[in-house]
Structure formats: structure tokens, C-alpha cells
Amino acid sequence: MLKNHLTIGMAAGCTVLLAATLTGCSSNSLGNMMGGNNTQASAQATNRAYMSSVNQCIDSLNERLDSFEEAVSNEDMVAMKTKAAKAGEVVAQLEKLEAPESLKDVHQDYVEGCKSLSEALSAYVELYSESKEGKVDSYEAKLKAIQHKYDEGIAQIKEGDDAAAAKGSTEGDKSGDQAASGQKS
16 A cells, blocks of 8 residues: 555655765765865765664665555554554654754654654554454545555655755755865965
């Protein structure tokens, strides 16, 4: 049910994160070769470290969502509950990360997106449990609302990826401009 959106979203996210990280790396190296300042290099290193931590959290969430999907296909209620709780743990890890000032808005996108995904999983477990007990009215409408919440989470994570990539390319442009102006001196 949810996996197609997740796979696309996470693959795009990881690609953007990698691109942003590589942009920062190449800009940092160029800046150092051209006599760039240490403050900027330190800020870029902090940003890369933060984005690496985010990437690890997203990878972990992706693995847990795969496990959740497997539990759903096996109709294993206990495993679904466990996997949904494990996804919630990733959200807690992500919330604890200290984002650099320049990436606070990106951090918020990631946290909100992951929270939405976790809430969707919990809601699905609840709906599944109710359906097994025969207590569900308007199952399709509830399932649609859960899917919408899940899609919102994917969209929010993608917004974070897009914002991170934009900031990475902007910082890369600034480093290149500073290096070029240093070269003209």
C-alpha cells in the first residue's frame, strides 16, 4: 500500500542528500585550496555532519517501513505494532539532532515528515485491528485518510530534501564566488 511512495521518496531524498553533501565537500576543498576562511569550512563540515545524521535516520526509517510492510503482508498484528513503534523511535532520534542554524527549517521539514509517516503507521495498525474485530465503519474512507497522512509525510521529507539541496548549491556558489574573488587578487 505505502511502499511505492516510500521507495520513490526515499530514493529521491537520498540522492538529494548525497548531492548536497558532495556540493559542500567540493566547495570546501576548493575554498581551502584558494585560501578560503576556516569559519565557512567549519560551517560546511557541521552541515555535512548534520545531513549525514539525517540520512542515517531516514535510512533507518526506510528499513523499518520495509519491515512494517512485510508484517502487513504477513497479517502479523504484533509485528505491525512493533514495527510502527520502531518507526516512532527514529522520529525521536531525528528530533534530538541539533541542526545548524542554516538548516533549522530543513530539520523541521524532516521531523514533521517523519512524524506524519509514523502517525500513518499507527493509524493503519489501529484500523487493521478494528477491521479484524469487525468494528470498522467506512473502512475505505479511513484507509484513504491514512494514505493521505502518509503521502503528506513523504511530501514534507521531499520539501526538506529540496530545501537542503537549494542551500547546498547556494553555499557552493558562495564558496566558488569567494574563491574566484580570492584568485583575482
